[in-house]
Amino acid sequence: MSTIAYLRVSTDDQSTEAQRHAIEQLHNIEHWYVDEATSGTTKALQREGFGELFKFVRKGDTVVIFAIDRLGRDTIDVLETVKALKGKGVAIISVREGFDLSNDYGTVILSVLASLAELERSNIKARQLAGIARARATGRKLGAPKKIDDHAVSAWRTANSATIQETATQFGISIATVKRACASNASVNEQGE
DSSP, X not given: OOEEEXXXXXXXXXXXXXXXXXXXXXXXXXXXXXEOSOOTTSOGGGSHHHHHHHHHOOTTOEEEESOGGGTOSSHHHHHHHHHHHHHTTOEEEETTTTEETTSHHHXXXXXXXXXXXXXXXXXXXXXXXXXXXXXXXXXXXXXXXXXXXXXXXXXXXXXXXXXXXXXXXXXXXXXXXXXXXXXXXXXXXXXXX
């Protein structure tokens, strides 16, 4: 029987060190499996690190996670992941929540906590969309500022009788960007006339 840890972070600029440290304080881990820069929206069994963990674990093993949300971001995926591990006879311990997810009591608590986490993500998304709508209503431009001058790109292409590819190479931009710049400049010219 092995004690195995699973760590996951969502982005490249995050580190698993805090999770590792918290787990090491409480458990003697024999095997570590990690998914870095992997979104929780990717189903657990589709992640490389968790997939390897799932192939490795055997009946009687214990998987330790830092928190439920390391398994996944939606209730159904988390519950399916726990069910798949339990089906192999594997116990699951969550450090942050402080309970064993492999028994019935832990499964009930897991369902409630995963549902609350999913609700919070929905609320965050709703607040984000409301903020975007408010910004648009007040006339704020969203997104990154343009890096090129559409008129300059279109004018250079016309003046040099250049192809779209030549224009893209000249400005170090994509073909699609050249097409948008030329189309944008054409529509400005039509409106101005």
